Amino acid sequence: MRTLILVLTALLLFSPLAADAQGIDAVAKALGADNLKSIEFQGGGTFFWVGQAYTGGTAWPQFNVRNLTRVVNYETASLREEMTRTRALEPPKGGGPYVRGEHKAVTFVSGDHAWNIVADAATPAPIALVDRQFQLWSTPHGVVKAVRAGKGTIQGRTITFAAPGAFKATATLDAANLIERVEATMANPVTGDMAVTVTYADYKDFGGVKFPTKIRQTYGGHPALELTVTEVKTNAAADIAVPDNVKQATNVYSRVQSQKAADGVWYVTGGSHHSVVIEMTDHVIVAEGPLNDERALAVIKETRTLVPNKPIKYLIVSHSHFDHAGGVRAFAGEGATIITHEASKAYVEKVLATPATVAPDHLTKSGKKATVEGVRDRRVLTDGTRTVEIRQIAGIQHADDMLMVYLPKEKLLIEADAYTPPAPNAQPMSPPSPFTVSLAENVKNQNLAVDQILPLHGRMVPLAEMHKAAGMSH
Numbered sequence: 062m063r064t065l066i067l068v069l070t071a072l073l074l075f076s077p078l079a080a081d082a083q084g085i086d087a088v089a090k091a092l093g094a095d096n097l098k099s100i101e102f103q104g105g106g107t108f109f110w111v112g113q114a115y116t117g118g119t120a121w122p123q124f125n126v127r128n129l130t131r132v133v134n135y136e137t138a139s140l141r142e143e144m145t146r147t148r149a150l151e152p153p154k155g156g157g158p159y160v161r162g163e164h165k166a167v168t169f170v171s172g173d174h175a176w177n178i179v180a181d182a183a184t185p186a187p188i189a190l191v192d193r194q195f196q197l198w199s200t201p202h203g204v205v206k207a208v209r210a211g212k213g214t215i216q217g218r219t220i221t222f223a224a225p226g227a228f229k230a231t232a233t234l235d236a237a238n239l240i241e242r243v244e245a246t247m248a249n250p251v252t253g254d255m256a257v258t259v260t261y262a263d264y265k266d267f268g269g270v271k272f273p274t275k276i277r278q279t280y281g282g283h284p285a286l287e288l289t290v291t292e293v294k295t296n297a298a299a300d301i302a303v304p305d306n307v308k309q310a311t312n313v314y315s316r317v318q319s320q321k322a323a324d325g326v327w328y329v330t331g332g333s334h335h336s337v338v339i340e341m342t343d344h345v346i347v348a349e350g351p352l353n354d355e356r357a358l359a360v361i362k363e364t365r366t367l368v369p370n371k372p373i374k375y376l377i378v379s380h381s382h383f384d385h386a387g388g389v390r391a392f393a394g395e396g397a398t399i400i401t402h403e404a405s406k407a408y409v410e411k412v413l414a415t416p417a418t419v420a421p422d423h424l425t426k427s428g429k430k431a432t433v434e435g436v437r438d439r440r441v442l443t444d445g446t447r448t449v450e451i452r453q454i455a456g457i458q459h460a461d462d463m464l465m466v467y468l469p470k471e472k473l474l475i476e477a478d479a480y481t482p483p484a485p486n487a488q489p490m491s492p493p494s495p496f497t498v499s500l501a502e503n504v505k506n507q508n509l510a511v512d513q514i515l516p517l518h519g520r521m522v523p524l525a526e527m528h529k530a531a532g533m534s535h
Contacts, residue, residue: 084215085208091238093270094205099299101132102272104290108146111280112251112383113156116461117405120283122155124148127163129288133197134299135206139171140197141301152495154458156382156478159494169301170194176307183304185313188353188387191227191248198222199259201240201273204232226420228257239264239271246419250353250387253417253425255281267293314352315359319367320521323471325447327367328515329360334384335517336360337466337475338367342444344374347397348466348475349517350388354422357388361395373397375442377451379477379517380460381405389413393431394423400451402462403435436464452507454479457499465500467509474509476500477517480527493532501531 089095105128109121124146132141145165153159167178168186170193175186198207204220207213213222220240223229230245242260249255257280261273272293278286318331325340334351338360345368350357364373376392378401379385386409389399393413401409413424413431424431442449448470454463459478466475479500483489490497504511504524511524 081215085205088234088238089205091271092201092205094202097202097270098136098296099134100202101294101297102290103128103130103292104288105129106288109285110157111285115155117381117408121285122157132297132299133200134301135203137171138197139301140193142168152458156459159496170197171301171303174303174307176304183307185307185310187313194224195228195245195247198224199230199243201261204240229419248417248420251383252281252412253415254419268295270295314356317359317363319363322473322515322521326471326473328521329363337515338364339449340368341447343371345371346375346377346442346449347373348377349379349385349477350376350392351385352387354391357391358423375400377464377466380463381408382460385477390422390424394427394429396429398432398434400434400436402453402464403437405462406433406435409433454500454503457496459496472510472512473515474511475515480530481516482519482522482526489530493530497531501528501533
């Protein structure tokens with residue numbers, strides 16, 4: 062019996078599990094993580110809007126962060142962030158909401174629910190779930206909690222941890238057992254696998270808890286956040302409850318509604334981002350595959366209901382911003398040829414050639430190789446009866462790869478982000494958005510005879526409403 066006890070003791074002492082426990086205990090002690098249930102930190106610096114580059118494949122657009130406050134509750138796997146920021150470039154260049162002055166964003170995650178506060182109301186944001194879960198678990202103390210919860214292991218100065226279907230990550234310790242770097246592969250609707258890094262420096266003691274005062278993040282090799290932490294509160298109040306409407310939200314991206322805009326042309330809405338289905342003699346053209354696989358596959362299903370027995374030959378991408386290009390991979394998985402602006406053709410080809418290993422998507426599962434074609438100023442698609450013109454929105458500062466789709470016979474214009482109609486009877490922005498002014502100038506300079514605009518956000522409106530928003534009398 063004594064021999065058996067000695068053998069079991071040796072196995073426990075020298076097994077990887079025991080080594081992990083000893084290693085993570087040392088890290089927890091160095092960080093002061095043992096009694097930490099929640100943490101709140103504040104700071105300022107620079108924010109870069111991931112997925113909203115002016116040119117596909119280049120740096121994300123920059124914003125100044127006046128204040129960022131992030132509260133993390135490790136016991137409930139919840140996070141709340143409030144960020145107040147201003148544009149760093151004037152006029153603006155690249156994506157993100159067009160606002161003047163300060164813009165405040167309030168975002169949340171709790172368990173498997175993500176949401177935003179928009180106009181004082183909770184709005185489900187499941188597309189942000191993966192990133193916000195990573196933000197929570199990649200904090201220095203979050204890494205420790207992940208290992209202790211059985212979501213990671215430690216060997217020497219390397220810690221590996223993961224959230225299946227979301228990300229897999231490796232953290233590196235410095236000589237003082239403090240986490241100095243996290244390198245991750247994150248699931249992304251556009252790029253498949255995306256490389257993400259977080260570096261931590263200049264740790265200070267805050268009531269027995271060590272926390273970095275310099276945080277830097279990169280996504281896809283480009284800066285995403287550079288933060289100087291000025292205040293840290295340990296075990297701060299962090300009751301982050303999931304709103305009932307967020308709990309009950311289902312099929313957020315797969316809800317579709319179709320409105321006939323003309324014979325053989327349908328405006329496919331039902332969510333925040335829209336598409337347009339155009340029937341040709343022996344095939345179908347879809348303008349815009351937004352958001353992610355779920356939304357794109359719902360649009361594809363609706364397209365086949367509207368136009369049965371005709372293949373989707375082309376997907377036209379308005380521009381390469383992630384929210385508008387998030388369904389490109391799904392359409393490529395269906396065999397559709399992707400049409401984008403020449404400026405972003407190489408970038409789109411690159412991301413479509415990247416596998417999705419963390420969360421295999423429709424393209425990866427299909428095994429198909431995507432076909433991408435570029436447009437410079439104008440391209441015409443016709444079957445002899447219907448003509449579809451793909452045109453550049455020249456000179457717009459939102460993105461240099463902005464395309465609009467013009468149907469001359471139907472006098473319809475399809476565009477994204479250049480003009481989003483406000484609520485009926487709402488006062489237009491004053492002075493007008495430069496993006497809307499650019500669109501109005503392009504419609505005029507390209508001699509387009511437009512009756513109705515089908516914006517890829519908002520609602521179908523007559524051209525006169527866009528002119529009003531642009532400050533034009535006609």
